[in-house]
Amino acid sequence: KQEVTQIPAALSVPEGENLVLNCSFTDSAIYNLQWFRQDPGKGLTSLLLIQSSQREQTSGRLNASLDKSSGRSTLYIAASQPGDSATYLCAVKGSSGSARQLTFGSGTQLTVLP
C-alpha cells in the first residue's frame, strides 16, 4: 500500500526566504505526483503536477522536483510572501488498479512571517 509522508508538519519562516517542502512515498510505481495548496476552511487548489517521466515543473515562484527512484519530491518556493501561508499537500497517483487513485500526505502547514 502506498504511503506518503510530509516532513515537517509545520514550518515558519520570515518573509523573503527561499524554502523547500518535502514529500516522500513508498511505492515508486506512480503515474504522477501533484502538489496542492489548502487555505483554512477551503478546498485544495492544484499547484503543480509532475508526470512520472518528468524531473521537474515550474510555475512562477514554485518549482517542484521528482525523483521516482528514491521516492521523493520537493516543492521549492522562492522569495516567500505572507500570502504563501497555507497548508501544502502532496499526492501520488499509482500506476495500477486501485492504486490509480490519489494517495495524500498529511501536509506541511507553512507560515510566512511579515
Added chain:
Amino acid sequence: NAGVTQTPKFQVLKTGQSMTLQCAQDMNHEYMSWYRQDPGMGLRLIHYSVGAGITDQGEVPNGYNVSRSTTEDFPLRLLSAAPSQTSVYFCASSYSAGHFNSPLHFGNGTRLTVT
C-alpha cells in the same frame, strides 16, 4: 466559473439520521470522487466514479452510498450517521479517468458534525 460546488457548507446531525451531501461540477469532467479529511490522517478516498452510471469504492466506503446518474452530479449519502463520520468532506473531479495526468479540482468542502 463555478467549478466544483458542494452543498451544504456546514451540517449538524444526530446519530442515526441520514442525509445527502451534494456535489456538482460544470466542467464536463468524467471522473468524480469523495474524500474525507480528518486531523492527522490526511485525505482518504470514500467513493469514486469514472463516468455516469459507474461507481466504485475507495479506501473508507463503509456507511456511505453514492450514485452517478448524470455527468454533472455525484451525491454522497450517509445512511445512518455515526459520530465517527464527523469530518470535512470534499468532492473532487478531473477531466477523464483515462487521462491519468489530468489535475484534480476540489470543492470547498462540507463540514459535518454528528452528535
